[in-house]
Amino acid sequence: xxxxxxxxxxxxxxxxxxxxxxxxxxxxxxxxxxxxxxxxxxxxxxxxxxxxxxxxxxxxxxxxxxxxxxxxxxxxxxxxxxxxxxxxxxxxxxxxxxxxxxxxxxxxxxxxxxxxxxxxxxxxxxxxxxxxxxxxxxxxxxxxxxxxxxxxxxxxxxxxxxxxxxxxxxxxxxxxxxxxxxxxxxxxxxxx
Amino acid sequence: xxxxxxxxxxxxxxxxxxxxxxxxxxxxxxxxxxxxxxxxxxxxxxxxxxxxxxxxxxxxxxxxxxxxxxxxxxxxxxxxxxxxxxxxxxxxxxxxxxxxxxxxxxxxxxxxxxxxxxxxxxxxxxxxxxxxxxxxxxxxxxxxxxxxxxxxxxxxxxxxxxxxxxxxxxxxxxxxxxxxxxxxxxxxxxxxxxxxxxxxxxx
Numbered sequence: 151x152x153x154x155x156x157x158x159x160x161x162x163x164x165x166x167x168x169x170x171x172x173x174x175x176x177x178x179x180x181x182x183x184x185x186x187x188x189x190x191x192x193x194x195x196x197x198x199x200x201x202x203x204x205x206x207x208x209x210x211x212x213x214x215x216x217x218x219x220x221x222x223x224x225x226x227x228x229x230x231x232x233x234x235x236x237x238x239x240x241x242x243x244x245x246x247x248x249x250x251x252x253x254x255x256x257x258x259x260x261x262x263x264x265x266x267x268x269x270x271x272x273x274x275x276x277x278x279x280x281x282x283x284x285x286x287x288x289x290x291x292x293x294x295x296x297x298x299x300x301x302x303x304x305x306x307x308x309x310x311x312x313x314x315x316x317x318x319x320x321x322x323x324x325x326x327x328x329x330x331x332x333x334x335x336x337x338x339x340x341x342x
Numbered sequence: 343x344x345x346x347x348x349x350x351x352x353x354x355x356x357x358x359x360x361x362x363x364x365x366x367x368x369x370x371x372x373x374x375x376x377x378x379x380x381x382x383x384x385x386x387x388x389x390x391x392x393x394x395x396x397x398x399x400x401x402x403x404x405x406x407x408x409x410x411x412x413x414x415x416x417x418x419x420x421x422x423x424x425x426x427x428x429x430x431x432x433x434x435x436x437x438x439x440x441x442x443x444x445x446x447x448x449x450x451x452x453x454x455x456x457x458x459x460x461x462x463x464x465x466x467x468x469x470x471x472x473x474x475x476x477x478x479x480x481x482x483x484x485x486x487x488x489x490x491x492x493x494x495x496x497x498x499x500x501x502x503x504x505x506x507x508x509x510x511x512x513x514x515x516x517x518x519x520x521x522x523x524x525x526x527x528x529x530x531x532x533x534x535x536x537x538x539x540x541x542x543x544x545x
Contacts, residue, residue, distance in 0.1 A: 165468050170479060172460060173468035194466035199431050238435070 151247075151273040151291060151307075153300035156328045157256040159187045159247040160308045162277075162339075163321040165194055174320035174341070182208040183218035185249045185327050188228070191277035192242035192263070200240050203231065221248030221257040225267060232265030239263040243276040247327065254329050279318045282311035301326050301335070309339055343516045344376070344389035346475040347482060348445040348458045349502055351494040355447035355456045355526045358503055359387045360518035361538070372519040380406040381416040384448035385526050386426075389475055390463060391441035398433075398440045402426055419448030423459035423467060431465035439463070443475045447526050454528045474506075481513055482506040496525065500534065511542040 151158045165176035179189045180201045188204060190197040207227060211219050219227070225246045232240065240263060247258045259267050260274035268274065273291055275283035286307035295303055305324055312318035322337040345360035363374035377387045378399045386402065388395045405425075410416050417425065423446050433440045446459040460466075460473040472486040485505055494502070500523075507521055520538025524531055 165466070167462075170483075172466075172473075172479075173470050175470075176468055193464070194468075195431060195434065195464040198427065198465070198467055202428075 151287065151300060151304045152256045152258055152271060154294040154296055155249075155254060155256070156297045156300055156326060157247045157249060157258055158300045158304040158324065158326050159189055159245065159258075160304050160322055160324040161189050161191075162279075162308070162312050162318045163323065164317070164319055166317060169316070171320065177323050179323055179325060180204070181332075182224060183212070185251070185332065186219060186221050186224050187247045187325060187327065188224070189245040189247070189276065190242045191245075192240075196240040196242045200242050200244070204228070207231065218251065220251050221246060222250065224248070225257075225259050225261075228261060229265040229267050232261060232263065236264050245274050245276050247274075247325075249327055249329065277318065279311045279315035282314045283307065286311045297326050297328055297333075301333075305335075305337055309337065313340055343514060343518060344476055345478040345507075345510060345514075345518050345521070346376070346387045346389050346443065346445050346473075347478060347503065347506055347521075348387070348447050348460075348470075348473045349486070349490065349499050350447070350456045350458045350471050350492070351496060351499045352492070353449070353454065353456060353527060354496050354499065355385075355449060355458050356496075356499050356503060356523065356534075357385050357387045357445060357447045357526070358507070358521045358523045358536075359389070360521055362517070362519035363392075364516075365392065369517075369519065375522050377522060377524055378403045379531055380422055380446075380448075381410050382530050383416060383451050383526060383528070384419045384422050384446065385524055385531050387445045387447075389443050394440045395442050398430075398442045399444075402429065416451055418450050418452075419446065419457045419459070420450075420469075422446065422448070423461065423469075427461060427465050427467040430461065430463070434463075434465050445473055445475065449526050449528050451528075456526070477514065478506075478510060481509045485509060496527075499525075508540075508542045511540075512544055 161178040165173040273287045326333040347358040349356040359376035363371035444461040460468045474482045523534040523536045
């Protein structure tokens with residue numbers, strides 16, 4: 151979710167096999183550099199595999215270029231890496247959020263499982279609670295939210311969306327990304 | 343109808359596995375040990391397709407022991423869990439994937455923190471306080487949800503295990519021939535005696 155000179159990204163913590171909850175401590179957001187974040191929903195094994203793959207690729211990028219990867223560059227890396235598996239895809243729907251290291255402009259985008267990028271200037275949603283999240287974001291989000299208002303907006307949107315979805319919830323992680331500060335908060339949420 | 347159970351406590355990790363080796367509806371053996379010791383502080387229990395299970399478990403066991411010999415230090419349970427996940431994940435996208443579900447329990451040799459990892463045949467990895475595989479999940483997880491605390495003693499842990507196995511005996515349609523119970527502590531791995539002949543009356 152985009153704010154004024156800041157972005158936020160949030161995920162729930164549930165890991166389940168359809169209706170059976172296996173774990174309630176399975177974060178789906180991963181950090182790649184100072185202000186580049188990747189959220190992954192979908193098949194749990196591919197969430198781990200893809201996050202590990204990008205950790206490797208981003209570390210190699212950093213060694214080659216001697217600088218951190220920018221969110222837009224990372225988004226294109228995600229896209230091309232997913233399309234490499236065009237006919238046997240990773241079953242994930244990624245979301246990238248970050249701030250451009252030069253301009254400080256917020257950047258968010260989403261992908262389908264084969265890497266088609268969906269750029270947005272307001273918010274991106276993904277996962278089993280997509281419909282609920284669209285409803286919440288569409289009604290709560292407004293342009294130019296400050297970091298604190300953005301935290302409140304994204305948290306309420308996520309919490310209320312996952313409470314209407316039987317397959318999501320059980321706690322949440324919320325990251326607020328500002329120019330030279332990243333705040334990570336753990337939301338308890340409903341535990342049922 | 344294979345049963346794998348894992349429970350962590352204050353300073354230990356309990357791993358239990360059913361003793362029945364089955365093929366279709368036939369029980370071939372009633373004293374099967376579905377666990378392998380990976381190093382001094384890590385134990386792995388496995389279920390799944392016959393053949394795949396032991397082959398994969400012993401491949402992991404051999405590699406973990408090779409690491410220990412080469413580096414004169416053991417991999418931590420967390421490191422091993424991620425290694426196993428990597429192997430299972432690459433197998434998943436191969437021509438013939440391993441069909442193996444695992445529980446990996448251990449105590450960190452340095453911090454002495456107990457840990458338990460749940461890993462299924464799709465290579466989904468989750469660190470958990472207690473875990474089960476197969477049909478046992480449906481009966482045991484709710485019992486453990488109610489009764490488990492992170493700082494239970496070994497005696498309380500074994501009591502919890504009794505609670506779980508009693509429920510399984512009560513509700514599972516096939517006899518799983520009792521359990522092999524092993525406990526991992528900072529001093530190593532030890533097999534615990536378990537009363538397989540206890541009769542549980544159905545409700």
